Every structure is written in C-alpha cells, then in structure tokens.
Amino acid sequence: MSFDMSQFLETFYEESFEGLDIMETELLALDVGEADLETINTIFRAAHSIKGGSGTFGLDDVASFTHVMETLLDEMRDGKRDVTQNAVNILLESVDVLREMLSTLQAEEELDVDRIASVKLKLDNLLAHVSDDDAPAAVAPPTQEPAPIQETVTESPSESSVGWIIDFKPHIDMLQTGNDPVRMFRELDALGELNVTPDTSFLPEFLMMEPENSGLGWMLTLKGNILKSDIEEVFDWVEDECDLTITPMVSSTTAKPVEEIVEAEVISEQEDPTPIPVKEATIEKVEPAAPAPAPVAESVTPAPSDTPAEDKPAAAAKAKRKPATEASSIRVSIDKVDELINMVGELVITQSMLSQLGEGEEFGESEVEKLKNGLMQLERNTREMQENVMRIRMLPISFVFQRFPRLVHDLSGKLDKKIELVLSGESTELDKTVMEKIGDPLVHLIRNSLDHGIETPDVRVAAGKPETGEIHLNAYHEGGNIVIEITDDGAGLNLEKILSKAKTSGLVGENDKLTDEDIADLIFQPGFSTADVVSDVSGRGVGMDVVRRNIRALGGTVDVKTTVGVGSVFTIRLPLTLAILDGQSVVVGDEVYIVPLVSIIESIQVDTSLVNGITGQAQVYRLRDDYIPIVRLYDVFNVKPMYDNIEDGLLVVVEAEGKKVALLVDDLLGQQQVVIKSLETNFKSVEGISGATILGDGTVALILDVSGLIAISKKSKKKVRKTTTSVAA
C-alpha cells in the first residue's frame, strides 16, 4: 500500500511550528542550574514529535537535526547533563534553525546547509563534551535506528542453507503482554517449512494450572534458506520473556530428531490441553498464510531502513506541488464553530417561518404583525451571526506576545542589561489581519524600550531602582478598540534633549510653546531618530515615525506618556477588526457617506454666530473653548449640496490623532454597521476616503477617512477659504 504522505505535511508543519514555539517559550522559562523536570519534558516532547514526524514524512535533514537536540534534551531529562546557559542558548539557536528549515521546506526552497551544519556542529560539540560514551551512536540519523538491533544479533552464523532448530520456551507471563505464540508460528511458517513440537515438560499439575500463564515450550524446525535475523525478528518483542536458542541445522540427517507429528494449527487446540487463551479465530488463521506473506516479504529486505528511503524522494516530490501557505489557514476552536452552526439553525427556522407567511393566501393585519416579528428575528439572527463570524477571525494576542520573551532574552544579553518582561492580557482577542500587522511595530517599540528606556544595572542601582528593569506588555479591550500598552520603568524620555534636537532640526520653531506631551510626541515625527536623541547605542535606521505610520495604516493610534526617571508608557489603540465598521451615515447632496462612529465626538446644529473666518486660515467654528476648522464635504468631494447656507446644514465634529475638524453635511441618517470593501482593490485609493460599502438598498456609499480629511483641510486652507467666502456671501 502506498499513498501520498504529503497530505499530512501541512498538519505536520503546523504542529511543528507550534512545537517550536512551545520549545522556545519553555527554554526561556528554564532556570539554569535547577531546571524543572516538567519543563524539560515538555521541551523534549516537542523535539521528539518533530523528529518522529519529520522522519516519517521524509524530511531527513530535519529528522537528523532534531535527533541531536533530542539526545541532548534526553540527557538533561535523565539528569545526566546539567542545564547550562550555554546549552539553553545553543538550543534556542537550534530552534531558530529548525524553524528556518521547516519554513524553507514548506516554501520548497533550498536549505541553508552551512547555517544548519554550523549549528549542528555546536550541538554535536556540546553533546560530545560531557556526554556518555554512547554519544557517537546517538548522533547517527534516526533512520538507522532499527539497524543496531539487527546487527548485534547476527554475529554468530547468520545463515543456514538447510534450516534452523528453534528452542522456544516462553516465560509463564509472556501471554500477559499480548504476545501470542500462535501468531509467531504463523510468521515463521511464512518464512519456510515449519514444524512445531510442543514440549509439555513444564506443564504444572492440572490443579496448579493458571489459565493466564504459559506452561508450554516448543521445539521448532524451520526448513529453508532463511536468515537468522529474520527468525530473531519474529521473537524480537519477547526476547526477554522467553528462553530462546536458535541453532542451525547442520544437515537434514544430523539434525536433531524432531518428530514431525503435528501440524502447527493442530497442536494448540487438540494435542495439548494447555490453557493458552487463544481465540478460535486466531487458530484458524495459522494455516492460511495469506495475511502473513505481506509482513514477511517486508521483513526479508536485509535492512529495514531501506524502505523509508525509497519513499523519501516520492514524498519530497509530491510536496513540491503545494504552494507556501503561510497564514492561509486558521485554527478555530470547536465551540466557536458550534455556535455558528447553532445560529445557522436559527436562521433556517426564521427563514421557513417567513416563507410560510409568504405562502399564505390571506395577508391581513395579523400577518403583517407576524412578518414584522419575523423580520426582527431575522435581524437578530443576522447580527449574531455576523458577530460570530467575526469572532472566527479573532485570535488571542498571545500569538504576537509569545515572540517577545525571546526577543527580550536575546537583546538584554546583548545590551548587558537585566530585564524582566511581564505579559498580561494575552487572551485578549484581535482580528488576525490586524495581528499580523501589529507584530513589527510592537517589536520596534519593545526594542526601543529595551535599548533606550531601561538603564544599565549600575545606572539603575545608582538611581535607587532595582537592578532588574521591567517591561510590561499589556493588552485589553476598551470600547471597540484593543489597547496595547508597553510600560517600562526606565529613565523616561529626555524631553529637554528632544526639544533642543527638534529646534535645531527645525521641526519646532525657536519660540514655540510646547507641553511635555507635545514634546514627547515629537519622537514620532519623520526624520526624528530616537537613537540620536537618547543614546547612540544602536543606530537602527527605522524610526518611530514608521511605527506610527504602520499603526495608522491599521486605523489605530500610538502615543507616549513619560515621566523622567520613572519610565514611559507607549499606548497603541487599534480597531478590533478591519472588516466591519460602526458607521454614521451622512447625506451630502445626493450622496451618502459613512463616518466611522469611533471618530465622531458630537453632531451639532450650526449657530452662525460661532462661525469665524480667520485671516489666512480656514473658517473655524467655536465649540465651547475650542476653535475647530470646518471642512465642507461638498467642497472636498465636489458634489452639489442641498443647502447653500451653512446654518441649514449640520456639523459633525470628528477627531483623529488628537486633532478635530467639523464636517459640514446636509443631514444625518442612521447608524449602522457596514462591511468595508477596499477601494484600492476595486478602483484606486482616493484621498479622504478609506473604503466603500454597500448599503441596504444596494447603493454604494463611500467611507470617510477622517485623518485623511484633516490632512486635506490643512493642505487646502486657501481653497477652503476662497469657497467659504463665496458661500457665506
């Protein structure tokens, strides 16, 4: 039987990556010196599974690499080897290499042989260093594992052209491991001509007989040109549970006189009253050797290791077909799926109720009432279903968080700092797409905290702080957003230095008055390298402006709060999902636009006395003590408004990135959830528009990009002022 092994490869990769993550996490949790046995066991199991799977699925490079790791871990597990920091570091490096190997194999690319060899050498050296004398054997690739068993036993005459005499005496408890002499005889029978003679000399007195014990011995002759190892293989599993001697028949004449009285299938049932617990069915199988040839044909092949080797190219070749499937699959917990199925059930019920209503002859007032109820139910079903479908895309943020312990471990080593990373809120759920994109900005922020935030131990001690710094990574839900906080107890931002740097680079005017918050916010400005400001430890090219840009691209915000000497808090706010949005529909002329509800602060009727035209600036609206620029949407999108007078319209005050504008619209419609359709994929990106959606009546409405509109309002001050005067006049 042969089939395509590659069908299991995807599962194998998936679980191997999970296993590697576990290994990494546990390795980092390992206390050098006094390692927790369960932790080592968990790491070992992960390595072991990867090794077993990779060998089976034909990924030999992975198998031989993991084998060395496994041996090392096994020694640690058995207490033969101390857990040193060096060993942990090499193992971590090995985890990296393995991860690379697996993703390379998954993507069907060439393995980086040098890198693999260099890390494997480190492992080998480590293994050879303190290891027992059996290390070289252990380094052998796992495919050869079965071989030693064969070789060690085939020292004595391994061949006999005539046949073999087998003296087989099971120990009394052999049957209790599920081994059955009848099955062994069946196998032997398939090797050659078998004769079985029972030896009843050990049989206890009838009254002493235990039905579950074995009380018989057998003298067997097996004629034919048979390898001794093949016979030994039959008895391989019971080696220690029987007395076994296998001697070659010298020739048929000098062979021990073995009476060929009974046929194999008869003995166990009729000749001897031995209480062997064999089922009738088993005995019947002895004679028809039909099922037996298969196993024997297999085991006749001299080295069993050949067989997997043959399959390897096939499996590898088959694997080529599959494209790299990174992030194309998603794991969903059963209960989420069950809930969905449940909901579909309800939907079906509602649907049948409604269609029943439609089929009725009469359609009176009571039917209208029923129809209304049905529609209400439908609405509820749809909403619940939508929420649940969205939940499928939600994954706990731990998927992102879990890579940070390693990062902190590695970096703090490099920077000679002592840092503890505290994670909380790992189970907070976040849309998969958002999650994939938030990883890099988070890495950047954490590196930043490590590098520039936390001080070196001596500085910390001098400042009266504990030697070990702490970085706290926290996530939680707040409204329709997920908030991620990165808190460090480091030195905080050096505001004076930032300000002076900003002044010299012209970002801030010499006489500008800035609050501390404004100054701290300057680090997000393009061209403002934090490395230049706070320290020169590392001049990584990418600045915080990229972090902010990436987060904004996700519809989120990032800001920083800092206290000198106490530390900084970076706060990221992200929408839970990118696919659905709570929106407020507004009307401008004939068009309907959607304003994201999260950015709306309030909607007001226009009081003309509060509208001010500022010289050189756009028109502003005085809202309490604030002056808010007015953006006329009809002007931005070039549509004809319903009203010419500003007081007939409504102002929707929106906020993005801490800046407010008032959008002038003709009317407000309802609030609704809209499904975002990308404008870029269907058309092209348009300034001030973040996407489109399809409304209930089938028309398309554009979704406003508030931060984009704010940018427009700044850019087109002059234009806005011009039109403003004309309209106001």
Add this chain to the structure above:
Amino acid sequence: MAKILAVDDSASMRQMVSFTLKGAGHDVVEAVDGVDALAKAKGATFDLVISDVNMPNMDGITLIKELRTLPAFKFTPMLMLTTESTGDKKQQGKAAGATGWIVKPFNPDQLLATIGKVL
C-alpha cells in the same frame, strides 16, 4: 477488519496512522493522549492499541500499564510507537505490558506489516 485504538499527541502522526489503518479496512478510534485513550478504552474493546510513548498528560507507558489492568485489555496486543534508539524505553514498555513496538520513522507499509504480526 479490526478495531484499533490509535494514540498520539501529534496530529500529523495520528492522521497518518489512522489513514493507513482505515485504508486497510480497519476501524480506528483516535486519542490525543493517555488520558483521552484511557477514557475511550473504558467500556469498550479493541483488537489492538497503538500508542506513542511521549505524550502530555499521560505517557504511553503509563497508558499501557493502566490498560493492562482492565479485564478487556488483559491480552489485547498493544504496540508502542517509539523513536528511542536505546533499549531503555522498550524495556519500560515491555515491563508495563506492551506487546511490541514500531520504531519511528516508519512508512504505512511497515505499519501494516507490523500490525499484521498481532492481528
């Protein structure tokens, strides 16, 4: 056709074993670890148990030991899937009551050949 309990914490191995056995016409019940397997074994009978050794919650050796105490599993063939090259695990397994072992890596043919020894 035999009824087989296949125990492995690795989904890919489990799938492979199960697929192979089902392909050969056997009835396969899958379990993800020793605890799961024991729960599935209680009150049921199987013609064969194939179990991985290293598993979380309950390892294969403990599982075999536990199963052997159940009357229905007293003589049931139980095979360990093992990658251990040392005889150590095999001895432990035998002591626990395992019938035999299948050394990983193996291919479907080898698996079928080996279970042919005990079915």
